[in-house]
Structures are given as structure tokens and as C-alpha cells.
Amino acid sequence: MKPPPFDYSRPTSLPEALALLGPDSKVIAGGQSLLPMLNFRLLRPSLLVDIGRIQSLRGLHETPTHLEIGATTSHRTLETHPLVAARFPVLAEAMRHVAHLAIRNRGTIGGSLSHADPAAEHPMLALLLDAQIQAAGPSGKRQIPARKFFQGSLTTALLEDEMVVAVRLPWLRPGTGWGFEEFALRAGDFATACAAALLRAGPDGRITEARLALMGVDETALRVPEAEALLLGSSPSAFGEAARLAQAAVRPATDIRASSGFRRHLVGVLVGRALEAAWGRAREGQA
Ligand SMILES: Cc1cc2nc3c(=O)[nH]c(=O)nc-3n(C[C@H](O)[C@H](O)[C@H](O)COP(=O)(O)OP(=O)(O)OC[C@H]3O[C@@H](n4cnc5c(N)ncnc54)[C@H](O)[C@@H]3O)c2cc1C
Incomplete structure (x- = not known):
């Protein structure tokens, strides 16, 4: 099947993207879950906001207390990144079980968490690792603990004008x-x-x-x-x-x-x- 018609926007900054979010728009990241849903006509957004060009949403950053992972970081990056292998090997291992290589190259951590499939690896890992999910919206940023983020199958605590911008994983203690x-x-x-x-x-x-x-x-x-x-x-x-x-x-x-x-x-x-x-x-x- 083909998707219903939609407009498409590819902002290069977070404020631009946030200004486009609302009840009739949908964020598109890797598109690996969204496109099948559009093709099956399970969703009919009038606008897709492609966040793939926003540099600040990509990559890993170390802080004294946690690892911060940008929302558009791919499953494949997490599978292969030396820092993840060294400090969160359980996350690297989990990524090897996500779909196939082509999907892991495009699919993102923010997309998987927001999609909230009950059989997806990222939501389980976020719970296991006591992740804080950082959401941004018109009134600024807020941290949502993973245990409050997942509210049901394909349902999260995100508001329709919010998006996930990063995920914070507190460092594990040595010897875990x-x-x-x-x-x-x-x-x-x-x-x-x-x-x-x-x-x-x-x-x-x-x-x-x-x-x-x-x-x-x-x-x-x-x-x-x-x-x-x-x-x-x-x-x-x-x-x-x-x-x-x-x-x-x-x-x-x-x-x-x-x-x-x-x-x-x-x-x-x-x-x-x-x-x-x-x-x-x-x-x-x-x-
Ligand atoms: C054949 C196949 C097999 C798969 N097998 C597995 C598997 O074994 N395990 C697994 O975990 N996944 C699997 N997936 C799903 C895949 O991992 C997706 O990449 C992932 O679920 C969604 O990530 P995405 O970046 O592609 O998101 P998209 O498809 O772009 O978006 C998914 C949803 O999240 C929203 N969204 C995306 N990014 C954000 C954001 N930053 N903030 C707010 N909302 C956002 C979108 O609006 C949409 O509602 C499979 C997919 C396919 C096609």
C-alpha cells in the first residue's frame, strides 16, 4: 500500500522543528516504524517533520554522572560504539537483536522509544538502565524517567507538541x-x-x-x-x-x-x- 498524502519539512534546528509540531504533524526519524504505519493507513498526519538534519540530536556525550545519547543516534551506532561496548555492554548486545542491519542503520533510539512497541529492545533497556528521557516542547525541556514514559502499547507520556531530544543513562557501578x-x-x-x-x-x-x-x-x-x-x-x-x-x-x-x-x-x-x-x-x- 502507499501512504496517504502529506507535506514534508526538514528543519535544521530544534526550535524550527518544535514550531512545526502539533496534532496533525508527526516527527519522522529513521522511518522504520512510521512508514509501515503510514502505508497501512494507521496514521494520517498532514505534515512529516524530518529531524534527521538536526546535528544537535545526534551522537554520544559523556558527563560525570551519565552518558547522553542524542535522539537520532542509530541502533547501529549504539551496537558498534566503543564507549557503549565498554560502559553499557548490555545495550550493545541488545542492539544486535534489533531487526536487520539495514533497519539498524536507519532506526533511531528516539524513534524506538517514542514508538513504544512492547516487543522492542530500547524501551526495555531504558527501564533496565534507569534512563531519563529528555523531551522538548514549546515550554522548554523536561526529563521523564523511563518508568513513567511508557504508558501502554504504542503509548508514551510525550505530548503531541513534544519530541524526544536525548536519553540519559546513569553510569553503572564498576563490577555490574x-x-x-x-x-x-x-x-x-x-x-x-x-x-x-x-x-x-x-x-x-x-x-x-x-x-x-x-x-x-x-x-x-x-x-x-x-x-x-x-x-x-x-x-x-x-x-x-x-x-x-x-x-x-x-x-x-x-x-x-x-x-x-x-x-x-x-x-x-x-x-x-x-x-x-x-x-x-x-x-x-x-x-
Ligand atoms: C522489518 C522490521 C523489523 C523490525 N524489528 C525490530 C526489532 O526486532 N526490534 C525493535 O526494537 N525494532 C524493530 N523494528 C523497528 C525499528 O527498530 C525502528 O527503527 C524503530 O522502532 C523506530 O525508529 P525510527 O527512528 O525508524 O522511527 P520512525 O519510524 O521515524 O518513527 C517511529 C515513531 O516515533 C515517532 N518519533 C520518531 N522520532 C521521534 C522523536 N525524536 N521524538 C518523538 N517522536 C519521535 C514518529 O513520529 C513515529 O510515531 C523493526 C522494523 C522493521 C521494518
């Missing part, structure tokens, strides 16, 4: 181990289910920090606070119970890829594997 486990029917497909974990180990072998996030198994990506609370202060013997708590926390759908029951089963398996991998890396980091 990570695990990322995704199940998809074919390489490049959206995940049927996915789990990611961060763990830190104390000198006595107890868990001193635990984060667990899931995707593809509910209306949005999610953290599992019940499992995180259980893990804190305990040892790997608690991983089985954490996986059961994760299974109980999700409301997976049945669709053409998998039944709800199979997705819940996957959550148990993937959480167990992600925790084991994170723990192995946390112990290595201590050595």
Missing part, C-alpha cells in the same frame, strides 16, 4: 554484571519474549544490586520489582524463585508468534539464563 536473553522465531524478528538483568556481588557472595526487565510479554516492557527485592541480599539459590515471580508478574498475549502460556514459560527460562549470565560477569568483575 549483565545478562540479555532473547527468544525470537527467526533472526531479526521482533522478540517473542526477552529478559535482561544487572547484578552486583558483595565480597561475601551476596547480591548487592539487582535489576530485572522483560519485554514482549505485557502491554509494555517492564521491571520486576518483586523479583529484584527477593534477590537483594540473597545468593544465586534465589534465581529460581525470582524467575517464578517474573512469570507471575506478566500478562502475555496470545498472537501469531506464540501462545500466552508459551510466553510465560519463556519468561521463566530466559530470566534464569539472564540472571546466571549477569552473576557470572559480576563475579568475574570482582576478581
Whole structure:
């Protein structure tokens, strides 16, 4: 199918772009989710605002407290950037599971977060990494914690005259181990289910920090606070119970890829594997 007619604007500055946003316009970044939606006529904006020429929205910047990633930074840049590999290896690994290379070259972090697909990697990573999402609108900029940003399937806290301009990832503490486990029917497909974990180990072998996030198994990506609370202060013997708590926390759908029951089963398996991998890396980091 072909998209409905629209006007097209390609501003080169953020103020110019913001002045064009409103109820009848849509930002276009990589176009990898928007164009299919236009072609299927699920959206009928009268104006597309292409933010790909705004230099200030691109690239990575280090600060003492966090890594700032510009909204139009591509999945491929995050997959291959040495700073991401060194400081957020779980993010680099997750990017390898996003679609195919051609899509990763064009698709952007801001587009993926704004699109808020419940089976997309970026929303889950933003939750796992306690990201702050920076939005800009007519009244200035505001920081939205990832846990408040995703409000439902394809629904975020962004207002219609706002756009994502950057994502801030607080630095992880040294020695944080990570695990990322995704199940998809074919390489490049959206995940049927996915789990990611961060763990830190104390000198006595107890868990001193635990984060667990899931995707593809509910209306949005999610953290599992019940499992995180259980893990804190305990040892790997608690991983089985954490996986059961994760299974109980999700409301997976049945669709053409998998039944709800199979997705819940996957959550148990993937959480167990992600925790084991994170723990192995946390112990290595201590050595
Ligand atoms: C065949 C195929 C397979 C895919 N598989 C996966 C997968 O496995 N995992 C995965 O995560 N994704 C997958 N995707 C989606 C891909 O990652 C997209 O790149 C991503 O979801 C959207 O990024 P984009 O930059 O292309 O955004 P666009 O398509 O340009 O925009 C998507 C939406 O976000 C809005 N938007 C874009 N940028 C901003 C901004 N800065 N501020 C506010 N709103 C904005 C747009 O208005 C639109 O509503 C797949 C896509 C295809 C076509």
C-alpha cells in the first residue's frame, strides 16, 4: 500500500522543528516504524517533520554522572560504539537483536522509544538502565524517567507538541554484571519474549544490586520489582524463585508468534539464563 498524502519539512534546528509540531504533524526519524504505519493507513498526519538534519540530536556525550545519547543516534551506532561496548555492554548486545542491519542503520533510539512497541529492545533497556528521557516542547525541556514514559502499547507520556531530544543513562557501578536473553522465531524478528538483568556481588557472595526487565510479554516492557527485592541480599539459590515471580508478574498475549502460556514459560527460562549470565560477569568483575 502507499501512504496517504502529506507535506514534508526538514528543519535544521530544534526550535524550527518544535514550531512545526502539533496534532496533525508527526516527527519522522529513521522511518522504520512510521512508514509501515503510514502505508497501512494507521496514521494520517498532514505534515512529516524530518529531524534527521538536526546535528544537535545526534551522537554520544559523556558527563560525570551519565552518558547522553542524542535522539537520532542509530541502533547501529549504539551496537558498534566503543564507549557503549565498554560502559553499557548490555545495550550493545541488545542492539544486535534489533531487526536487520539495514533497519539498524536507519532506526533511531528516539524513534524506538517514542514508538513504544512492547516487543522492542530500547524501551526495555531504558527501564533496565534507569534512563531519563529528555523531551522538548514549546515550554522548554523536561526529563521523564523511563518508568513513567511508557504508558501502554504504542503509548508514551510525550505530548503531541513534544519530541524526544536525548536519553540519559546513569553510569553503572564498576563490577555490574549483565545478562540479555532473547527468544525470537527467526533472526531479526521482533522478540517473542526477552529478559535482561544487572547484578552486583558483595565480597561475601551476596547480591548487592539487582535489576530485572522483560519485554514482549505485557502491554509494555517492564521491571520486576518483586523479583529484584527477593534477590537483594540473597545468593544465586534465589534465581529460581525470582524467575517464578517474573512469570507471575506478566500478562502475555496470545498472537501469531506464540501462545500466552508459551510466553510465560519463556519468561521463566530466559530470566534464569539472564540472571546466571549477569552473576557470572559480576563475579568475574570482582576478581
Ligand atoms: C522489518 C522490521 C523489523 C523490525 N524489528 C525490530 C526489532 O526486532 N526490534 C525493535 O526494537 N525494532 C524493530 N523494528 C523497528 C525499528 O527498530 C525502528 O527503527 C524503530 O522502532 C523506530 O525508529 P525510527 O527512528 O525508524 O522511527 P520512525 O519510524 O521515524 O518513527 C517511529 C515513531 O516515533 C515517532 N518519533 C520518531 N522520532 C521521534 C522523536 N525524536 N521524538 C518523538 N517522536 C519521535 C514518529 O513520529 C513515529 O510515531 C523493526 C522494523 C522493521 C521494518
